[in-house]
Amino acid sequence: MAEQLAQLADDRALLGRTSTAERVSDILRSRIADGFFPPGTRLSEDSIGGALGISRNTLREAFRLLTHERLLVHELNRGVFVRVLTVDDVEDIYRTRALVECAVVRGLGEPPYDLAGVARAVDEARRAAREGDWKRVGTANIHFHRELVALAGSERTDEVMRSVFAELRLAFHVVDDPHRLHEPYIARNQEVLDLLAAGDREGAERLLAGYLADSLERVLEVYRRRVGEDG
Template identity: 50%
Template sequence: MPGADLIDTLAHAAESIRRSTTAEQVAETLRRQITDGAVPPGTRLREEAVVAAMGVSRNTVREAFRLLAHQRLVDHALHRGVHVRAVSRDDVRELFVTRRLVQPLGVEAALRDPALCAALDERVAAAALAAAADDWTAVGTANMAFHLVMVAGCGSAHVTAMFEQLVAELRLAFLQMPDHRSLHEPYVAANRRLVDLLAAGQRAEALDELARYLDSAEAQILAAL
């Protein structure tokens, strides 16, 4: 019966969705562990360990690994398994090419939207508090949140999703840096200057400040790598 065929088809599709959803959840859990620094670049992700820790099937873990590879957070090498990706100098250059193309959109958005400026101000305040507590990992998180909020303000879900992936890759580069304080400390003040310029409506100066920020950050990371 056509109805029975449809039910079988939908049941199969529903099972595929459940498997996909579980793999996405596993991938997101691993993604947070990677970008938070709990699993540093170069670490091997052993399939059997993830299966045991998360209580999911091998197929689910393999699909999660595929998702992470698509996000450029892990590498899968034949006979070597899956490893958290180490970012190269060329990778960093590509990331900053993209940042220079995308982030001016966030500047334009913040110039039009006082609420976005206020949200950026909150991220700067969070970074300053973390710096005062000598928590430089939290400063880095607040710094990246600052730029994510700015880009999200341009109103494009596609651009925001792309930039979120870029930030996750950039966090891998941060994790390879020997001194997190020297990496993140200068950008608390830089973000404050940028917010002040945006709040004052100084477009050209804000774009110049962003360009200086990106040039400095790229040079610093490349020198460390």
């Protein structure tokens, strides 16, 4: 925790003189996504507030915002914790992803599409894989899907999926073998990109639907095992 707090203190400069709960929540959301505060971690008001140089009220409001986003949970008489997803949570996240991502691909207009952001995410995943950085591959994979959703050109859809992808990161942090989880999807992301570049929306949607179903099963393997151990 000391290392995380030291790095969190580096974020104080981001707050500036107009510190707000929204900015604090942005910082904490990013740190949770990066795995600095893994699922199940208790977040100390005193330690985090001191590291960021903010008031207790500001921090509590940031906690409230992130609780609303389902990234944190408040436990009576125990404090605030980074949320640990259940099997039902993971299934619901993937259900939402399939509904939204497939609909975005299906609803694309006539090609060509602006696939530059999607292509950058694919390239970033390949670079991270070559370096053996599988957490970064997972981040690039989420960027791929975020850029895919952005093809809809809808700020509201982007906002909804930002929250969904943030929750997805909580699931990824529980996976004990990120190499096994993420490696197969580097090539599959490229296949989706190639189909879209060719203007084949139907083919891209079919591939994406199967892709998300397979990814769900891989993540659920970990959750089923953990639930069994806890029981």
